[in-house]
Each structure stands twice: as structure tokens, then as C-alpha cells.
Amino acid sequence: MSPWTFRLCLVAVLGGAALLSVLNLALPETAAFHVPTYAISLAGKYLSFAMLALAVDLVWGFAGILTLGHAAFFALGGYAMGMYLMRQIGTRGVYGNAILPDFMVFLNYKELPWFWHGFDNPAFAIAMVILVPAVLALIFGWLAFRSRVSGVYLSIITQALTYALLLAFFRNDMGFGGNNGLTDFKDIFGIPLQESSTRCGMLIVTAIFLAAALLVARYLVTSRFGKVLIAVRDTESRTRFLGYRPERYKLFVWVLSAVIAGIGGALYVPQVGIINPGEFSPANSIESVIWVAVGGRGTLVGAVLGAVLVNLGKTVFTGALPELWLFALGALFILVTLLLPGGILGLLGRPPRRPKNVTPAAEPAE
Amino acid sequence: MKLLRCLLVLLALVPFAARAQDDPYAGFSGGYEDISHAIEALALSGDKRAVPIITALQNGKLYVAPDQSLWIRQDDDLLNARTGEKVAEEPEDLKQVRVNNAVRRAAEAAMGSLDLFSPDPATRAKAAEAVFTARDPAALPALNRALAQEKDSSVRTVMEQARAAVVLAVPDSSDTDKLAAIAIMAARGDLEAQSQLQTLSQASQSPAVTKAASDAVAAMARMQQIWALAQGVFYGLSLGSVLLLAAAGLAITFGVMGVINMAHGEMVMLGAYTTYVVQQVLQAYAPGLLGASLIIAIPLSFLVSGAVGVAIERTLIRFLYGRPLETLLATWGLSLVLQQAIRSIFGANNQEVSTPGWMSGATQWGGVTITYNRLYIIVFAVIVVGALMASLRFTSLGLQMRAVTQNRRMAAAMGIRTPWIDALTFGLGSGVAGLAGVALSQIDNVSPNLGQGYIIDSFMVVVFGGVGNLWGTVVSALTLGIVNKFLEPVAGAVLGKIVVLVLLILFIQRKPRGLFPLKGRAVEA
Numbered sequence: 001m002s003p004w005t006f007r008l009c010l011v012a013v014l015g016g017a018a019l020l021s022v023l024n025l026a027l028p029e030t031a032a033f034h035v036p037t038y039a040i041s042l043a044g045k046y047l048s049f050a051m052l053a054l055a056v057d058l059v060w061g062f063a064g065i066l067t068l069g070h071a072a073f074f075a076l077g078g079y080a081m082g083m084y085l086m087r088q089i090g091t092r093g094v095y096g097n098a099i100l101p102d103f104m105v106f107l108n109y110k111e112l113p114w115f116w117h118g119f120d121n122p123a124f125a126i127a128m129v130i131l132v133p134a135v136l137a138l139i140f141g142w143l144a145f146r147s148r149v150s151g152v153y154l155s156i157i158t159q160a161l162t163y164a165l166l167l168a169f170f171r172n173d174m175g176f177g178g179n180n181g182l183t184d185f186k187d188i189f190g191i192p193l194q195e196s197s198t199r200c201g202m203l204i205v206t207a208i209f210l211a212a213a214l215l216v217a218r219y220l221v222t223s224r225f226g227k228v229l230i231a232v233r234d235t236e237s238r239t240r241f242l243g244y245r246p247e248r249y250k251l252f253v254w255v256l257s258a259v260i261a262g263i264g265g266a267l268y269v270p271q272v273g274i275i276n277p278g279e280f281s282p283a284n285s286i287e288s289v290i291w292v293a294v295g296g297r298g299t300l301v302g303a304v305l306g307a308v309l310v311n312l313g314k315t316v317f318t319g320a321l322p323e324l325w326l327f328a329l330g331a332l333f334i335l336v337t338l339l340l341p342g343g344i345l346g347l348l349g350r351p352p353r354r355p356k357n358v359t360p361a362a363e364p365a366e
Numbered sequence: 367m368k369l370l371r372c373l374l375v376l377l378a379l380v381p382f383a384a385r386a387q388d389d390p391y392a393g394f395s396g397g398y399e400d401i402s403h404a405i406e407a408l409a410l411s412g413d414k415r416a417v418p419i420i421t422a423l424q425n426g427k428l429y430v431a432p433d434q435s436l437w438i439r440q441d442d443d444l445l446n447a448r449t450g451e452k453v454a455e456e457p458e459d460l461k462q463v464r465v466n467n468a469v470r471r472a473a474e475a476a477m478g479s480l481d482l483f484s485p486d487p488a489t490r491a492k493a494a495e496a497v498f499t500a501r502d503p504a505a506l507p508a509l510n511r512a513l514a515q516e517k518d519s520s521v522r523t524v525m526e527q528a529r530a531a532v533v534l535a536v537p538d539s540s541d542t543d544k545l546a547a548i549a550i551m552a553a554r555g556d557l558e559a560q561s562q563l564q565t566l567s568q569a570s571q572s573p574a575v576t577k578a579a580s581d582a583v584a585a586m587a588r589m590q591q592i593w594a595l596a597q598g599v600f601y602g603l604s605l606g607s608v609l610l611l612a613a614a615g616l617a618i619t620f621g622v623m624g625v626i627n628m629a630h631g632e633m634v635m636l637g638a639y640t641t642y643v644v645q646q647v648l649q650a651y652a653p654g655l656l657g658a659s660l661i662i663a664i665p666l667s668f669l670v671s672g673a674v675g676v677a678i679e680r681t682l683i684r685f686l687y688g689r690p691l692e693t694l695l696a697t698w699g700l701s702l703v704l705q706q707a708i709r710s711i712f713g714a715n716n717q718e719v720s721t722p723g724w725m726s727g728a729t730q731w732g733g734v735t736i737t738y739n740r741l742y743i744i745v746f747a748v749i750v751v752g753a754l755m756a757s758l759r760f761t762s763l764g765l766q767m768r769a770v771t772q773n774r775r776m777a778a779a780m781g782i783r784t785p786w787i788d789a790l791t792f793g794l795g796s797g798v799a800g801l802a803g804v805a806l807s808q809i810d811n812v813s814p815n816l817g818q819g820y821i822i823d824s825f826m827v828v829v830f831g832g833v834g835n836l837w838g839t840v841v842s843a844l845t846l847g848i849v850n851k852f853l854e855p856v857a858g859a860v861l862g863k864i865v866v867l868v869l870l871i872l873f874i875q876r877k878p879r880g881l882f883p884l885k886g887r888a889v890e891a
Contacts, residue, residue, distance in 0.1 A: 066691045143875045152626055152690045153878055156825045157871045163822050164867040167860050282822065286628075286698050293695060326706035333699020337692040338685055 005345065006218060009301040010211050013047065017207035021200035037196045042315060044203040044271035046308045047210050051264030053291040053307035054213055054300060055257040060289065061298030062221050063253050064233035065150075068285050069158030070261050072165050073133035075279035077262025079169075080132055082182035082275040083116060084125030085193075089186050102184065103177045113175040122189055129266040130259050137258030138251070145247035145254070150236065159282045166280035181276025188270050199271070206267045210304070213260050217300050220253070229253060287329070293336050296343030305344060391419075391448055394430045394463050401463060402472035409476035410507055417480055419447050424473050429460040436463075479508035482525070487518045494521065498528040499558065501535035527554050534566055544575045552582035560586045593733025598851055604740040606847020607747035608809065610840060611802035612820040613827035614751055617839040618795030619675075621828050622771050625683055625792065626694040629701035630824060631817025632708075633796045636674060637667035637803020638812045639708060642717045657722045660804060667800040675796020679789045687788075701817070709814040716811040725808065743805045750801050755836055757794075767791045771834075826870050832880030842881055846870075 020043055023035040052074045059065040086101040095105040099112055118124040140161060144154055172178035187193050191201075220226055231239040232246040240246050269275045278284075288307075295306025310332070317325040340346060393404030405423070408416050422428040422438040428447070429437040436447035437460060443452050465473075481493030490512070497505045509529050516522045530547035533539045539547075548566070551559040560583055567579035612634060619627045627633075641663040648655050648662070655662070678700065686693040721739060728737040758764035769777040770787045778784050803816075810816060823846075831842030846866060853862035874880075 066694070068694075140871075143872070147875045147878060149874055149878045152694065153829060153874060155626075155691070155694060156822075156829055157874050159822060160826060160867050160871055164864045164871075167864050167867075171860055283818075286695070289695060290699070323706070323710060326702045326709075330699040330701070330703035330706065333702070334682065334696045337696040337699075338682070341692070 005299075005301050005348075006214070009304055010214060013050075013207050013214075013304065014211055017043065017047070017203050021204055024196055024200055037199050040196070040199045040203050041271050044199070044206050045268060046311045047203070047206040048264045048268035048271065049288070049291070049311055050304040050307040051206075051210050051213055051267065052261050052288050053295070053303035054210070054217060055261035055264065056288050057292045057295075057297065057300055057303035058217050058221075058257040058260070059250075059254055060292060061300075061303075062226065062229050062233060063250050064236070065250065065254065066152075066155045066289065067158045067257075068155045068282060068289065069160075069162035070257070070288055071282075071285040072158075072162035072280055073137060073258040073261035074265035074268070074284075074288075075165070075169075075275065075277075076133045076136065077129045077265030078269040078275040078279060079176060079182070079265075080119075080125055080128040080262070081266035081269045082185075083119040083128075083176075084122060085185040085188060085270060086182050087116070087120040088188065089184065092186050093184070101177075101182070103180065103182075104175070107172055107178075109175075116175065126266075129262055133258040133262030133265075134255050137255045141251045141254040145250045148247070159285065162280050162285055163282055166277055166282070169277035169280055177276070179277065181274060181278075182269075183274035183276075185270065185273060193270060193273070202267070202271050206271070209263055209267060213263070214300060214304070216256075217260075220256070221300070225249070225252075290329070290333050290336065292343075294332060294340075294343055296345030299343070299345050302343050302345040309344070391436050392434050394423075394428070394436060395432075395434055395461070398464065398466050398469055401465075401469050405469070405472045405476045406504075409480050410511070415447060415450060417477070418450065420473050420476055420480070422447070423463055423465065424470065424477075426462060426465065428463040430463050431457045431461075432459050433457075475502070475504065479505050479512075482508055482512035483515075487521050490516070490518070491521045491524045494524040494528040498524070498531045501531045501562070503532055503536045506532050506536075526550055527559070531559075531562060534562060541572050541575055544572075545578050548575070548578045548582050552586060557590075560590070590733065596732070597734045598855075599848060600734055600736060600740075602848030602851035603744055603844060604847070605851055606844035607744045608806065609823055609827050609847055610747045610843035611743070611750060611805050612799070613824040613839055613843055614747075614754060614836075615795040615797070615799035615802065616824045616828050617831075617836055618754070618798065619792055620825070621834045621836070621839065622767070623788070623791055623795070624690065624771075624833075625687075626690050626697065627678075627683075627792075627795075628694055628698040628821060629678065629704060629817075630697075630796075630799055631819070631821035632701045632704040633671045633675060633799035633817070634803040634806060634820060635708065635812075635814065635817035636671045636704070637800030638719070638807040638810075638816055639712065639717070639803070640667035640670045640800065641804050641807040642712075642719050642812055645719060656720075657724065659720075660722060660725070660808075663804050664801060667804050668797040669800075671800025671803065672793040672797030675799075676789045676793035678796070679792035683792065684785065684788065701821075705814045705818075712814075714814060716813045719807040719812050721808055739808050743809065746801075746805050750798060751836070751840060754794075754798060758836070763787075763790060767794075826867070829874060830870055830880055832882035835880070835882045838880055838882035 020035050020040055023033055024037060024040050027034040029036075052070060055073070056067060056070050059067055059070075089101065091098045093102040093105075095102055097105050100109055104112070119128070140158075144157065149157065168174055169176050169181075170179055176182070185193050188198070188202075191198050221229065228239065228244055229249050231242075232244070232249055236246050265275075265279075287310075291306040291310050292303045293306070294302075294310055295304065296302025310329075313328065314325060317328055336343065391408070393400050393407065396404075405420060408419060418438065419428060419436065422440075427439045429439060429444075431437060435457070437453075437457065438445040438447050444456055445451065446453055478493060478496055481489050482497075484490050484493070494509070494512075497509060506529070509525060509532065513522065513525045513529065516525055527550055530550040533543050533547040534551070544566075548563065551563055563579045563583045563586070567576050567583055612631075615633065616627070616630050619625050619630065641660065644663040644666055645656065645659045648659050678697075682696055682700065683693060686696060725739045725742055728735050730736075758767065766777070766782050766787050767790070769780070769782060770784050770791070774784055777787075802820075806816065806820075810819075827843045827846060828839055830846065831838030831840070849869075850862055850866050853865055856862070857865055
């Protein structure tokens with residue numbers, strides 16, 4: 001996490017987004033360097049995923065919490081945004097109901113469920129994007145860290161958390177559109193969503209949020225707080241014996257990470273145009289961990305790099321050789337953990353401090 | 367004048383009407399009402415020829431001669447209805463017996479009560495059951511006669527119940543009859559009887575009958591609650607044994623070895639696909655053995671999954687000992703590869719795995735329906751876990767496994783080849799997962815995603831029971847199964863599952879090391 005990679009990353013994120021937007025808007029569609037609008041949305045999607053990866057790296061790389069449920073926070077942020085976008089559709093839905101979204105008319109809802117109130121207000125929706133993941137993370141983290149659930153156990157219950165949410169959101173009576181989720185959005189903050197300029201605007205906004213999140217995360221992990229956090233990651237009990245309260249440090253970074261993931265989700269939904277319960281699936285969470293591992297755990301920049309590269313690979317692979325994508329992804333998991341513990345950034349010759357999650361003296365498999 | 371003629375006709379009919387009383391074959395020449403009565407009388411007579419005669423009437427093949435004799439036309443022949451014999455010479459002036467809707471109804475009802483006299487006990491029981499549900503007072507005389515000559519005790523019971531239902535349905539039966547009937551209905555004790563008694567307890571005039579009926583209803587409701595409880599326990603045990611099978615292998619690899627094998631579900635899937643392949647091969651080369659396909663599949667899937675497990679341990683997991691989180695990621699990647707491999711080979715669709723005849727069907731045990739496949743899975747789970755425990759406890763391999771997990775260096779110093787034991791232990795856990803696959807192929811879709819559905823549940827079972835403790839796994843699987851099944855009617859299947867997950871998450875906060883934690887120094891390692 002040397003300064004130059006970090007700066008390069010910031011420049012690449014912001015400059016890349018700006019460049020793509022210019023190439024999309026300024027050039028005619030026939031030009032050789034014209035970037036089609038779908039590519040803009042794809043780039044926006046990658047950057048949203050990069051925020052999720054950043055969130056994962058913050059807790060896994062710096063606090064040693066291997067989360068297998070971070071996609072839950074991502075999806076919750078996304079749902080909050082999706083609810084706002086649904087309310088924005090207004091009478092333009094298939095059923096033309098001013099208050100009720102289409103799926104509620106379809107499912108015979110008579111009135112808006114209480115938790116949908118307020119989502120027509122963008123400020124409220126944005127507050128919810130932050131608050132819902134934060135509150136869930138706070139409750140979950142407070143319970144888990146206070147009772148010192150750690151390591152694999154924590155991983156498994158984070159996975160159970162997202163699995164439970166997956167099941168819950170699949171239910172039609174939950175009032176979140178069930179299996180189909182929320183989709184068919186028309187506009188955001190009064191601007192039509194399908195316009196190329198809106199797409200470019202969203203990509204740039206995503207890039208700015210990602211850059212901001214990178215800066216916040218970097219500030220945090222290089223501060224004194226971050227040093228304690230790394231101490232907690234490496235030897236939690238020793239840090240405790242030195243008089244620190246590891247659970248507080250973990251809880252803070254856990255909640256912050258959930259908020260970053262939630263914002264990522266909120267940016268993801270308008271660019272992809274749909275949010276459905278599939279986003280909660282444990283596989284998604286685990287995939288986000290591999291993005292971090294590919295890029296380099298505990299480097300922040302690596303998370304962004306990994307998320308973009310793996311998703312780019314996914315787009316290319318699933319387009320060209322759909323059969324092979326899972327083989328490739330699976331192999332990536334295996335090879336990176338076996339051969340590339342430092343990720344791509346580790347390969348670059350400037351090895352990040354190699355994260356240690358076991359004391360070398362520990363006996364294997366006991 | 368007209369009136370007089372009518373009277374004359376009536377007078378002329380009197381002898382026939384009188385004859386209708388004793389001769390069951392009479393009365394078919396009159397009006398529709400007469401014919402209906404004649405059918406009833408014929409059915410009540412218990413005459414052996416009643417069935418063909420009424421069937422013929424229903425089909426429009428029944429003819430009546432001016433002398434009231436009945437004839438049945440069958441293809442080109444004419445049969446004497448009374449004897450069933452062919453006649454060479456056709457009587458003159460045959461008239462088809464007329465049929466309208468009322469007559470058809472009478473014929474149908476008559477056929478129903480005639481079934482009460484069928485030589486086949488099952489048909490008799492079925493007919494009595496029909497009377498029980500219909501509660502038609504008209505069936506009472508036939509029922510009484512059938513009851514008088516019934517020898518089969520189980521059919522007799524049904525008939526008595528049917529009679530009780532009819533007695534209760536007739537408003538002017540005496541109170542003593544009704545009380546006796548209530549007792550019979552209470553003994554029957556099913557929902558139908560309960561609803562009939564329920565109506566009675568509200569409608570009856572007599573206080574004694576009302577009280578008896580409502581008491582019986584209350585008693586039946588209590589019984590049903592108990593049976594429902596028993597049924598719930600059975601379902602819960604069945605789900606629990608499925609969970610147990612899926613988690614037993616994990617209890618070895620995760621619980622005993624401490625390896626987080628996210629590809630565990632795929633070991634289960636491999637077992638299920640082995641079963642599928644065994645059935646396909648048997649179908650092609652030895653169809654006679656198809657009934658034993660599961661028995662053949664059991665050792666094979668153990669070997670297939672076990673071999674894959676050993677291979678995984680040798681090529682992947684042994685490099686990752688002591689790094690649980692990396693193991694988790696690598697094995698997850700492995701699970702993706704295995705899923706895609708199976709999908710590439712067999713296709714993404716569900717494969718058809720047939721259930722052998724001896725495993726399908728159900729039996730009734732009191733108020734509990736026991737389906738054979740669920741029962742066999744419970745038995746299978748017991749056998750598998752028993753064998754697993756025995757092999758850990760009593761075989762030298764089990765001894766070495768326990769030695770290695772308890773103190774690797776000491777075990778090595780005693781001459782145990784620890785890498786070899788690691789591989790075998792992992793193979794054993796994977797093999798048990800393969801066995802689970804054989805069982806799951808019977809109740810779940812055999813698809814590449816089969817394993818994924820069980821991985822979280824299995825981990826929850828192992829963690830809930832206490833890592834490293836097989837008995838804990840057993841208790842926790844059965845507990846979770848039963849809790850799940852009892853939450854289902856209250857909260858719905860999905861919500862019930864969510865509640866269980868949330869409860870588990872909370873439970874792990876309270877007791878991070880499960881129900882039965884291991885004690886001692888190994889805990890902190």
C-alpha cells in the first residue's frame with residue numbers, strides 16, 4: 001500500500017470514469033473510440049463492486065474478520081435505493097397506480113406497507129441506504145464481537161445471516177417484490193435513467209464515492225486506530241492484554257465497512273436496473289472475498305483492482321465461454337490462495353505486509 | 367267416465383303392487399316412481415341377480431314383457447333376467463324399461479348399497495365408507511342386512527361406523543341409539559367423525575346427546591393433538607436425519623480435523639450422481655437388479671466421494687493446514703469447479719433417480735402417516751452414524767485418527783504416518799458425505815446445485831452441536847429438524863427456517879462453542 005499505488009489507483013478510478021464518459025458523450029457513435037453506453041453501465045457496475053470489495057478488505061485485511069455475508073449489506077443498500085426508484089416510477093408503471101409499485105398491485109396489496117413510507121423522498125432514501133446496513137451491522141457486530149465469536153465461526157454466522165436474508169427477501173409477503181425484486185426503474189432524482197448522460201453521470205458519481213471511500217479507509221488504517229486494528233488482526237488476545245478493547249475497534253470498522261458496502265449497493269442498483277434477492281446469495285459474498293484476495297488482501301488498492309479485474313474477466317468469459325466461467329472462477333480461488341497469498345499487488349514486487357492470521361507456532365489442524 | 371277408467375286401472379294394478387312386496391323382480395312395468403321403488407326393493411332383496419339387472423337398466427338393456435317378466439338384451443342374445451340364461455325364442459311385446467333422472471339416481475344408490483354385499487371385502491368396506499360420508503338414511507335397511515351377514519371384523523367396524531353416522535343423521539332416532547352411535551363415532555376418531563359429532567353437539571335437542579357429543583369431540587381433539595404431535599416428531603426426526611447425514615461427514619472433516627470444507631456439499635452431490643449412474647448402468651445392462659440399485663450405490667458412492675476427498679486432501683488441503691480462512695476460500699473454489707464439471711458432464715437439468723418399490727408407499731400407525739422413504743432414511747442415518755462412531759472408537763484406523771487430531775507430534779513419534787492418516791480421515795468424512803448423497807437422491811432433486819442447499823445447514827448443525835463432538839452433531843441435527851418442523855405450521859416453511867437461522871446466530875453468540883463444547887487445551891488452538 002505504498003503511496004504511489006494508492007495515488008495511481010485514485011487517478012485511475014477518477015480519470016478512467018471521466019475518460020469513458022467523454023468517449024461516450026463527445027464522440028459520435030461511429031467513431032473508432034466511441035464507448036457504448038452499456039460499457040459505461042458495466043464500468044459503473046464494476047466500480048460499485050469495487051466499493052463492496054473495499055468494504056470486505058477493510059474488515060478482512062485489517063481486522064481479520066473473514067466476512068462471508070457482506071453482500072447482505074450491499075444488497076440492503078441496493079434495496080433502499082431500489083425502493084426510492086420504485087416510488088419514482090409513479091403512474092408510469094404497467095398498472096398506472098400512483099402509490100403502489102406494480103408488484104404490489106399484482107400481489108393485491110391494498111395500501112403501501114409501513115416500511116415503504118418515506119421512500120418517495122430522496123433524502124430519506126439516502127439516509128436509509130446508510131442507516132439500514134449500519135444498524136444491522138451494529139446489532140450483529142455488537143452481539144458477535146462482544147461474545148468473542150471469531151475466525152471460522154464468525155464466517156459461518158455471517159453466511160447464515162445473508163442466507164436468512166436471502167430466504168426472507170424471496171418471500172412475496174415481505175413486500176420487497178419477492179423473487180423478481182425491484183426493477184423497471186424510470187428515473188433518478190427526476191432525471192431519466194436510460195439517458196447516456198445520466199449513465200455517465202452515475203459512473204462519475206460512483207467513481208467519486210469510491211475515491212472518497214478509499215481516502216477514508218486509507219486515513220483510517222494509517223491512523224493510530226488502524227495500527228491497533230492491525231494488532232487486533234494479528235494477535236487479538238495480546239492486544240486485549242495490552243489494555244485495548246478489540247471488540248470496539250472491530251465493531252467500528254465493521255459498521256463503517258457495512259456502510260461502504262451499502263453505498264456501493266445503492267450505486268449499483270440504478271446502473272444495473274434491477275435488485276433481486278439473488279444479491280443476498282452467500283455465493284456473491286464469497287465471490288467478493290475472492291476479488292480482495294486476487295488483488296491483494298490488506299492493501300485497499302488491491303480490492304479495487306481485484307474487483308474490476310475479476311468482474312471484467314467474468315463479463316468476457318460468460319460472454320465467450322459461459323461453460324468455463326465457473327471453472328475459471330474456481331481455479332482462481334484455488335490458485336490465489338495456494339500460490340498468490342499476496343494477490344496481484346504482492347506480485348508487483350512491493351509485497352504488502354503479509355497478513356498473518358495464525359501464529360506460526362500453532363499446530364495445524366487442531 | 368274418465369275417472370272411472372282411472373279407478374279401474376288402479377284396481378287392476380293392485381295385485382301387481384301386492385306382488386311387488388314379495389317378488390323382487392316385479393314393478394318394472396309401471397311409471398317412473400314404480401320403477402324407482404322396484405329398483406330399491408330389488409337391491410334390498412339381496413338377490414344375486416340384482417347387479418346385472420340394475421346395470422342392464424342403467425345401460426338401457428332391460429326389457430319387460432307384458433307378464434312382468436324381465437329380460438336383458440346382451441349383444442344379439444336375450445337373457446332371462448331371473449335365471450341369466452339365454453332364451454331361444456323371444457317373447458312378444460317386449461318393452462324397454464323406461465329411465466329418467468330419478469330412476470338413474472335410484473339405480474346408482476342401489477348399486478352403492480349392493481356393493482355392501484359384494485364378495486370382495488375391500489369393495490364392501492369402500493361401500494360402507496361411502497355410506498359413512500353420505501349419511502343417507504335410505505341406505506340404513508341395506509346396511510342393517512349387510513351388517514347381519516358380515517363376517518370380516520374390519521369391514522364390520524366400518525359398517526357399524528356407517529350405521530352410526532346414519533343414525534346420527536336421522537333426527538328421530540332414539541337417544542339411546544344416538545348415544546351408542548356417538549360412542550362408535552368417537553372410537554373412529556378421525557376428522558370426518560369429529561365434524562359430524564360437532565354438528566350434532568350444536569344441533570341436538572336432547573341434553574344427554576349434546577353432552578356426549580361435545581365430550582366425544584373434545585376427547586377426539588385431544589387425541590388428534592397427540593397424533594399431530596407424534597406426526598410432527600416423525601417429520602422432525604426425518605428432517606433431522608437428513609441434516610444428520612449431510613452433517614456427519616462434516617463433523618469429521620470440520621469437527622475432528624478442523625478443515626473448513628466448503629466443497630462438502632459437492633461430496634454429497636457426487637454421491638447422489640453416483641446413485642444416478644448406478645441406476646443408469648443397471649437399467650442398461652442388468653434391469654433385474656434395479657430394485658437393489660440403492661444397495662449397490664451405497665458402497666460405490668462412499669468410494670467415489672471418499673476417493674475424491676483423498677485426492678482433494680493430497681493436492682490442496684494439506685498445503686493449507688492451520689490456515690482455516692484460506693482453506694475456506696480454496697475449497698469454495700473447488701466446489702465451483704466440481705459443480706461446473708458435473709454440469710458439463712450431465713447437464714444442468716435435474717436427473718431422474720427412481721425410488722425402488724420397497725421404499726415407496728406409506729403405512730398408517732395410529733394417526734401418524736409414515737412414508738417408507740422417510741423411514742428408511744432415518745434408519746440409514748442411524749446406521750451410518752453408528753458405523754462412523756464405531757469405526758472411530760473400535761478400529762485401529764479410528765484410534766490413529768483420534769491420536770493424530772489430539773496430538774499430532776506425539777502421534778508421529780509413536781510411528782503413525784500422520785499425512786496418510788490426514789488423507790484417510792478426510793476421505794472418510796467425504797465418503798460419509800457421499801452416503802448422504804444416496805439418501806438425498808431419494809428426496810431431493812439430483813442437480814449440480816444439490817450440495818449447495820445443504821452446506822450452510824450442515825455447518826450450522828456441526829457448530830450448534832459443538833465442534834469435534836459426534837454426539838453433539840446427532841443431538842443438534844435432530845433438535846434442529848424437530849424445531850424446524852414445529853415452526854413450520856406456525857410460521858410457514860421459509861419463515862420457520864429463517865427463525866431457526868436467527869436463533870442459531872443468537873445461540874452462537876451465547877455459546878460460541880456449541881451445545882457440547884470440547885474442554886481442554888485443544889479448544890484454544
